[in-house]
Amino acid sequence: MTQILVTGGLGYIGSHTVVELINAGYEPIVIDNLSESPIEVKARIEKIVGREIIFRQVEMCDKAAIDAVLTEFPKIAGSIHFAAFLLVNESVTAPLKYYYNNLLSTMNLLRSMEEHGIRNLVYSSSCTVYGTPENPHVDESAPVQPAESPYGNTKKMGEEILRDFTATGVMNTLSLRYFNPIGAHPSSIIGEFQDGEPHHLVPYITETAIGKRKELKVFGTDYNTRDGSCLRDYIHVIDIAKAHILSVQHLVDSEENGYDVINLGSGNGSTVLEMIHAFERATNISIPYHVAPRRAGDVPAVYANIGKAQRVLGWTPEKTLEDMLRDAWNFEQALLKNLS
Numbered sequence: 001m002t003q004i005l006v007t008g009g010l011g012y013i014g015s016h017t018v019v020e021l022i023n024a025g026y027e028p029i030v031i032d033n034l035s036e037s038p039i040e041v042k043a044r045i046e047k048i049v050g051r052e053i054i055f056r057q058v059e060m061c062d063k064a065a066i067d068a069v070l071t072e073f074p075k076i077a078g079s080i081h082f083a084a085f086l087l088v089n090e091s092v093t094a095p096l097k098y099y100y101n102n103l104l105s106t107m108n109l110l111r112s113m114e115e116h117g118i119r120n121l122v123y124s125s126s127c128t129v130y131g132t133p134e135n136p137h138v139d140e141s142a143p144v145q146p147a148e149s150p151y152g153n154t155k156k157m158g159e160e161i162l163r164d165f166t167a168t169g170v171m172n173t174l175s176l177r178y179f180n181p182i183g184a185h186p187s188s189i190i191g192e193f194q195d196g197e198p199h200h201l202v203p204y205i206t207e208t209a210i211g212k213r214k215e216l217k218v219f220g221t222d223y224n225t226r227d228g229s230c231l232r233d234y235i236h237v238i239d240i241a242k243a244h245i246l247s248v249q250h251l252v253d254s255e256e257n258g259y260d261v262i263n264l265g266s267g268n269g270s271t272v273l274e275m276i277h278a279f280e281r282a283t284n285i286s287i288p289y290h291v292a293p294r295r296a297g298d299v300p301a302v303y304a305n306i307g308k309a310q311r312v313l314g315w316t317p318e319k320t321l322e323d324m325l326r327d328a329w330n331f332e333q334a335l336l337k338n339l340s
């Protein structure tokens with residue numbers, strides 16, 4: 001089986017991608033430093049796929065630790081690089097933590113891959129690189145703008161490092177710009193685990209619905225959008241995971257080296273208020289909320305033009321907004337019952 005290194009493979013998108021890699025007949029080599037995800041996620045993945053996965057605990061800021069894995073598994077045909085700190089507000093209060101971790105781990109990986117002759121890399125990027133776009137419906141030609149946070153800047157700088165390194169001719173890389181991944185595996189065994197109060201909208205909605213949170217704060221309804229609340233492009237984490245399989249295949253199949261970027265979103269925009277109402281319709285549970293002041297760094301509106309993902313990868317999202325919210329809700333309930 002073709003072996004693929006998955007960094008941050010016990011994280012939210014990483015774990016769902018590991019499952020889809022196995023479903024597609026690949027052998028993932030999962031590395032994670034367990035700083036953001038508990039080792040328990042490994043057993044959860046194994047419960048879904050019905051077999052053991054290869055895992056190594058690796059601190060990617062230590063290049064020797066990466067070298068050891070690439071030496072142990074010389075047949076690795078490519079890497080998917082998820083490992084990164086990703087909390088926008090934490091990055092504002094601890095920027096060095098973010099620059100050091102997110103950029104050094106990426107550079108260590110690139111150097112180690114070059115030394116081991118591995119040319120294919122899928123990089124986890126984010127729509128945050130578009131900043132506040134002129135036109136909210138962005139395709140990949142939309143200008144990359146000054147980042148709204150150190151986290152966003154590490155994604156932007158990561159892309160630039162990849163682009164410049166690829167230009168030396170040794171790499172074949174795809175940077176996937178995720179919009180807003182939400183939802184969970186239909187089994188409810190893996191999903192978006194939270195460590196304390198949720199930062200993101202959908203986990204906050206599900207925790208409010210289950211009674212863990214008293215009510216949702218809507219950060220501003222005075223934006224220039226159809227109902228005043230911010231507009232985003234929500235995409236099921238399983239659709240995102242499947243796009244990574246197609247990306248790996250695309251790179252492994254292609255002879256020439258190069259660098260490209262691809263948007264991964266549903267192609268549709270939904271406002272915060274629309275998400276609340278969609279959740280209520282999907283679950284028949286009402287979500288108490290109140291309007292709070294705007295959150296620093298929020299972009300008023302952004303959603304993806306996904307034509308390129310369809311053209312280059314043959315990828316089209318399959319899950320509906322109702323699927324996303326229902327799977328997120330089922331995962332929240334399973335967590336409570338501890339059945340998941």
Ligand code: WQD
Pocket residue numbers: 086088125126127128178179180181199200201202204216217218219220230231232272295298
């Ligand atoms: C969505 C909307 C909030 C919580 C972030 C990262 C991005 C990507 C996805 C990694 C905003 C509003 C939220 C709440 C609210 N991450 N909101 N009340 O900020 O669009 O994107 O996650 O790749 O890089 O920046 O996602 O879910 O935090 O917010 O009103 O309790 O929901 O203001 O308008 P965001 P989010």
